[in-house]
Structure formats: structure tokens, C-alpha cells
Amino acid sequence: GESVGLHLPTLSVQEGDNSIINCAYSNSASDYFIWYKQESGKGPQFIIDIRSNMDKRQGQRVTVLLNKTVKHLSLQIAATQPGDSAVYFCAENLGTGGFKTIFGAGTRLFVKA
């Protein structure tokens, strides 16, 4: 996941615009990737996942893009809403077993009304 310091990267977008959150993962052997959303005071929530044999997957208002060449993952949120304000982080899984999942520190998304 993203390497960050004490302060999370921040993305501020206008309500109704599209958001793109990026993540650089660390291991070229990772074969499964997940995006999570975490609201203040709550646990991380699963948003969407993608396997390494795919380069794009779409969900409801969200799309994940995977570029294995540069070890890059992105989450696109269409028509961003105030309820999308949260910390988003990616996770990579190195194989069988959830214990091989590595989590990034995340990006904080602010949605301006």
C-alpha cells in the first residue's frame, strides 16, 4: 500500500465530481487486491476487489483499475457524494490466507458540498 507519514494524503473534491484515489502496492507477487472505506469511528468496510488477472472491475459507482506493470491500483468514485467522505485504503494479498494481506495507510477524501 501507499507509504505515508503521520498525515494521510488528502483529496478534496466537489460534490458531483468524480474522485480518483491512488495506491502503489509493494509486492509484484500479490494476486488479489481490495479497497476499503473507513468512516470516522468505524471499522473498515469492503468496497470492491480485483484479482491480478483483471485490469478493471466495476461496482456501483466505483471502479477499480489495476496496472501490474507499475504496481498501481486506483479507485474511481463516480458522482462523489458527501457520504463518500472517509479514509480509503487499499490492501494487497500475497496468496492463500488472509494473514498475508498488507494494508496501505490510506487517503482521506473530503467532499465539498
Add this chain to the structure above:
Amino acid sequence: DAGITQSPRHKVTETGTPVTLRCHQTENHRYMYWYRQDPGHGLRLIHYSYGVKDTDKGEVSDGYSVSRSKTEDFLLTLESATSSQTSVYFCAISSPNSSGNTIYFGEGSWLTVV
């Protein structure tokens, strides 16, 4: 909702005291995990369990122990709490799907060691 309940949700304790956090799941998942989350770090694995009485260490296991006497319960114990263990603790389960092993989290336990 992965059917995970953590207790207590908030606790303040003194340095040197023992603390136990409980995780309860209702969906018979084999794998359960304890993570801690701190500013500037991604979620870090403390311990995990792959069945009743089967546990293993994660990345940051020093100062923590776990027990799993029943499928549904996974306990995390801080034998002698230190200020560095002030953190948010998340219990999780993993559930395999067509894509991979997806980790689902509980709502968290906020622990402050003073």
C-alpha cells in the same frame, strides 16, 4: 455485515494492568484476526487464528497473547498494558469468495493506556 461484535468498544486502563478484548462472530468463519491501527500506519496484524486452539503470530505480536477456545470467540490479551499499546484494535474474519480471501472487520475497540 460479517457478524462481528467487539467488546468493549472503549476502554481506559492504567499502565501495567491486564486487558482483554473480545471478538465474537456468528458466521462460523475459520479464520479470525486481531489488528491494530495507528496514525501513519496501515492496519498491522497482531495475531490470527485458523481454528479452535490454533493461533499464530503476526507482524506486531510482542506484548499480546490470544486464545480461541470456541469457533465464535477470539480473545486478545495485553498481559501488562503499556502506553505504546494505546491504539484502535480491530477484529476481523476472512471469507473466501470467487476472487480471493476477503478480510471483513468489526467496529473496533478504542484502548487508551494511561
